[in-house]
Structure formats: C-alpha cells, structure tokens
Amino acid sequence: MQAKIGILTVSDRAHRGIYEDRGGPAIRAYMDDVLTNPWRPVALVVPDELEQIKRALLQLVDDEGCSLVVTTGGTGPAPRDITPEATEAVCEKMLPGFGELMRQVSLRFVPTAILSRQTAGIRGHALIINLPGKPSAIRDCLDAVMPAVPYCIDLVDGAYLTTDESRIKAFRPKGK
Amino acid sequence: MQAKIGILTVSDRAHRGIYEDRGGPAIRAYMDDVLTNPWRPVALVVPDELEQIKRALLQLVDDEGCSLVVTTGGTGPAPRDITPEATEAVCEKMLPGFGELMRQVSLRFVPTAILSRQTAGIRGHALIINLPGKPSAIRDCLDAVMPAVPYCIDLVDGAYLTTDESRIKAFRPKGK
Amino acid sequence: MQAKIGILTVSDRAHRGIYEDRGGPAIRAYMDDVLTNPWRPVALVVPDELEQIKRALLQLVDDEGCSLVVTTGGTGPAPRDITPEATEAVCEKMLPGFGELMRQVSLRFVPTAILSRQTAGIRGHALIINLPGKPSAIRDCLDAVMPAVPYCIDLVDGAYLTTDESRIKAFRPKGK
Numbered sequence: 001m002q003a004k005i006g007i008l009t010v011s012d013r014a015h016r017g018i019y020e021d022r023g024g025p026a027i028r029a030y031m032d033d034v035l036t037n038p039w040r041p042v043a044l045v046v047p048d049e050l051e052q053i054k055r056a057l058l059q060l061v062d063d064e065g066c067s068l069v070v071t072t073g074g075t076g077p078a079p080r081d082i083t084p085e086a087t088e089a090v091c092e093k094m095l096p097g098f099g100e101l102m103r104q105v106s107l108r109f110v111p112t113a114i115l116s117r118q119t120a121g122i123r124g125h126a127l128i129i130n131l132p133g134k135p136s137a138i139r140d141c142l143d144a145v146m147p148a149v150p151y152c153i154d155l156v157d158g159a160y161l162t163t164d165e166s167r168i169k170a171f172r173p174k175g176k
Numbered sequence: 177m178q179a180k181i182g183i184l185t186v187s188d189r190a191h192r193g194i195y196e197d198r199g200g201p202a203i204r205a206y207m208d209d210v211l212t213n214p215w216r217p218v219a220l221v222v223p224d225e226l227e228q229i230k231r232a233l234l235q236l237v238d239d240e241g242c243s244l245v246v247t248t249g250g251t252g253p254a255p256r257d258i259t260p261e262a263t264e265a266v267c268e269k270m271l272p273g274f275g276e277l278m279r280q281v282s283l284r285f286v287p288t289a290i291l292s293r294q295t296a297g298i299r300g301h302a303l304i305i306n307l308p309g310k311p312s313a314i315r316d317c318l319d320a321v322m323p324a325v326p327y328c329i330d331l332v333d334g335a336y337l338t339t340d341e342s343r344i345k346a347f348r349p350k351g352k
Numbered sequence: 353m354q355a356k357i358g359i360l361t362v363s364d365r366a367h368r369g370i371y372e373d374r375g376g377p378a379i380r381a382y383m384d385d386v387l388t389n390p391w392r393p394v395a396l397v398v399p400d401e402l403e404q405i406k407r408a409l410l411q412l413v414d415d416e417g418c419s420l421v422v423t424t425g426g427t428g429p430a431p432r433d434i435t436p437e438a439t440e441a442v443c444e445k446m447l448p449g450f451g452e453l454m455r456q457v458s459l460r461f462v463p464t465a466i467l468s469r470q471t472a473g474i475r476g477h478a479l480i481i482n483l484p485g486k487p488s489a490i491r492d493c494l495d496a497v498m499p500a501v502p503y504c505i506d507l508v509d510g511a512y513l514t515t516d517e518s519r520i521k522a523f524r525p526k527g528k
C-alpha cells in the first residue's frame with residue numbers, strides 16, 4: 001500500500017505566485033531521498049490565514065488519508081505567522097519534543113532558532129510536523145526528527161514507513 | 177513525620193491483570209534506593225482512562241496527602257495515551273522544564289524519546305511527575321530530575337525529603 | 353528614535369519595600385552594558401498578583417510603547433509565583449524556545465533550573481521575556497537569548513536595537 005504524505009506550504013507570497021515555493025519542493029526532495037517505501041506526495045499551498053491552513057490540514061489528513069503532513073513556513077513571531085496555532089487547533093495531541101529538538105538543532109546554526117514556534121501533533125492516523133520556511137533549515141530539522149517518525153506513525157495506525165538506513169536510521173523498539 | 181509518595185501505574189493491561197506492572201515497582205525500588213527520610217508508598221493501578229487517572233491523582237494528593245506523585249505509562253502519542261492530559265487537568269501549575277530535561281536525557285538512548293509527552297506540575301502541596309512505562313527509562317528520567325525534587329516540594333510546603341548523596345545530590349539554595 | 357524598554361520587578365517583598373529590588377537594577381545594568389542604540393528604561397515594581405502584573409505589562413506595552421519588556425521574579429512553582437500566567441494572558445503568541453534555552457543554560461549552574469517556568473511572548477510590537485529573580489541568573493539568561501532579541505523585535509515592527517558586538521552578537525538574517 002502506498003503511503004500518502006501531505007506537503008503544505010504556508011506563505012502569502014508563494015500563494016499569490018509572487019514568490020517561488022522552495023519549501024514544499026525541499027520537503028519532497030528530502031522524502032524522495034530518505035523514504036524507501038512506496039509513497040505519494042499531496043502538495044498544497046495556502047496563504048498565512050488560520051482558517052485556510054486548518055482547512056488544508058483537515059483535507060490532507062481526513063480526506064486524503066495522509067499519514068504524515070509536513071508544513072513549511074509561518075512558524076515565526078511575526079503577526080502573519082500562524083501555522084503552529086492552526087496545527088494545534090486540528091490536533092488531538094501535541095508532541096512538544098519535536099519542537100524542542102528542532103529548535104535545539106537549529107541553534108547550532110543561528111541564535112534566532114529560539115524564535116521558531118514550530119511544533120508537531122497527532123490527528124487521527126496522522127503525524128503533523130511544522131518546519132521553518134528556509135530549505136536548508138528544513139533538511140536540518142527533518143534529519144533530527146525523522147528517526148522517530150515511522151514508529152510514531154505506527155503508534156497511530158498510519159502507513160508503514162521505511163527509510164534508507166545510510167541516510168536515516170528509523171528506530172522501532174524491539175518486540176513492537 | 178513520614179512523607180507519602182504516590183505511585184500511579186497507568187496501563188489498561190496492568191489494570192486488567194493480563195500484564196505484570198513493572199513500572200510501579202521500579203519507581204518504588206528507586207525511591208527505596210535514593211530517599212533517606214522516612215516515607216511510605218501509596219500505589220494505585222488504573223486503566224488509560226482520563227477520568228480514572230484524574231480521580232487517582234486527586235485521591236493521592238488531596239485525600240492521602242502525598243507530597244510527590246510519580247506516574248508511569250500513558251505518555252506516548254497512541255490514542256489511549258492520556259496521562260499528561262489528566263495531569264494537566266488536576267494541576268494548578270505546569271513545570272515544562274521536567275519534560276524537556278527528561279526527553280533530552282532519554283534522547284541519549286533512543287531517538288523516539290521525542291514522542292514522549294511526559295510533563296510535571298503542582299497541585300496543592302504536591303509535585304506530580306509523569307514517567308514513561310519502561311523500567312530502564314524510569315531510572316534515567318528520575319536520575320535527571322530528582323536533584324530538583326526536594327526543593328520543589330519545599331516551595332509548595334510538602335514533606336521534607338532527603339537523599340543519599342552518593343546516589344542523588346539534592347540541591348537547596350543557600351539561605352532557604 | 354529612542355527605544356523604550358520596560359523593566360518589571362514582580363515581588364511581594366520588593367513592592368512592600370521590605371526587600372531591596374535587585375532584579376530590576378540588574379536588568380537595567382545589563383542593557384546599559386550591551387545596547388548601543390539610544391534607549392530609555394521604564395521601571396515598575398508590582399506584587400505577585402495576577403491582575404497587577406497583567407496591568408503593568410499592558411501599561412508598558414500599550415501605553416508606554418516599550419519594544420521589549422523584561423520581567424524578573426515570580427517564575428517558580430510556589431503558590432505566589434504567577435508571572436508566566438500573567439505573561440501568557442497578555443500575549444498574542446508564545447515563544448517556547450526562550451524558556452527552553454534559558455532553562456538549559458541555567459541547568460549548567462543549578463539542577464533546580466527545571467523548576468523555572470519562565471517563558472516569552474509577543475504582544476503587539478513588543479517582546480516580553482520572563483527572567484528569574486536572582487541577579488546572577490538574570491545575566492546568564494539574557495546572555496543566552498539576547499542575540500535573537502533585536503531580530504525578533506524587527507519582526508513585530510518594534511524599535512531597532514543594536515548591541516555591542518564584543519558583548520552580544522545580535523543576529524539578523526542576510527537580506528532582511
């Protein structure tokens with residue numbers, strides 16, 4: 001069975017087409033590089049509007065049946081940055097460890113990593129992860145959390161993901 | 177005066193008796209090993225049900241007068257994992273630093289440590305701490321936070337705990 | 353244009369005058385030492401009362417137009433410690449990365465750093481940061497987060513802060 005992975009770009013400028021979406025393609029390239037199971041991307045671009053982000057997340061999880069949804073953009077302190085709020089609004093459980101680890105890793109590169117409010121949570125059979133907008137930061141953040149992603153999705157009865165172990169060694173506890 | 181310490185095992189299977197509770201005894205053994213003041217455990221086992229976990233926490237803090245309550249189990253992302261929500265529901269104040277440090281320590285052993293939603297908080301004169309279900313993780317997490325536990329309980333007028341300094345060096349600021 | 357920086361001491365004893373406020377002056381000395389742009393402090397002292405802390409924060413941000421408000425005191429687990437709750441009540445966005453990093457840095461000095469509930473958030477054009485009450489901890493915490501503060505305030509259209517780079521190297525992404 002093919003896993004579906006939602007890729008949600010949140011950006012006023014990308015949505016209006018006055019700015020090329022680089023975050024969404026960076027997430028797709030990362031997954032192409034790392035995942036070894038059959039999978040299919042479902043990509044959407046929305047502006048920084050709470051209701052539109054929420055609607056896109058619901059569509060990706062509830063209608064499309066994505067097991068993993070990765071967002072890019074809208075995680076900072078600026079007035080239009082609202083992706084974490086939209087994520088929290090649609091999730092049943094939040095996973096604060098994702099944001100903690102991603103900020104910690106990003107701190108090795110820039111002190112402004114503490115400004116990111118990125119988080120992660122569970123809705124139904126899906127894990128939703130917020131990433132920053134910058135393509136290089138996307139790779140650093142995914143490298144940090146990806147080893148825990150397949151088992152997390154197992155726990156919520158989503159698709160069974162496998163990874164190229166030379167890139168990412170996914171961890172599943174023995175006997176599970 | 178004898179301190180009371182609540183030990184709450186949250187597990188559907190342990191509650192139904194189809195699985196031996198290993199988390200509760202691991203917490204008790206840890207406290208036996210580390211605490212040097214007179215103390216008495218009050219142990220309960222409940223299923224992964226929000227209302228039953230909340231009721232058990234209230235019983236341990238309000239009725240039994242425990243100064244410290246340590247839970248084990250129910251901190252993950254699975255649908256039945258609901259211990260952190262029950263903890264937050266009965267606490268007046270949350271202490272995010274406990275969860276942050278415990279996840280950070282657990283990350284040295286498994287990348288899936290970021291999936292744990294374990295937290296800690298204050299209710300009345302008691303500190304409530306969530307631990308994972310696995311006995312080895314219980315020891316690692318308690319080793320990390322225990323140096324701060326006696327002073328925390330002092331600050332909420334709970335029992336005065338002392339520790340075997342060869343195991344855990346509890347910190348109390350000078351002049352307090 | 354002169355930046356305004358609010359310095360809010362939260363302490364029952366300092367407010368009643370039975371204890372000299374050392375936290376407020378420590379924040380002011382720090383800013384004198386580090387900031388190179390023209391700025392003016394607006395200092396207030398309030399007791400550990402939710403409504404009075406909230407009112408002081410609103411006054412500093414909405415009436416005085418401070419771009420940065422730094423609080424000291426009231427971040428622990430004791431019953432009267434209520435500064436983070438007041439901060440969250442007036443903020444539109446919380447920035448969990450500040451509390452995470454400040455606790456992590458403080459952990460190098462004392463294991464009880466995990467008891468601090470200090471946080472940060474955005475209200476209007478201002479960044480509000482909670483610091484502990486102890487002057488030495490104030491310096492350690494500000495050293496940790498200060499490199500991210502000027503850019504954060506840029507993002508919410510507050511005053512343009514500059515720092516003495518021999519003390520704090522503020523980071524602004526290129527092209528912003």
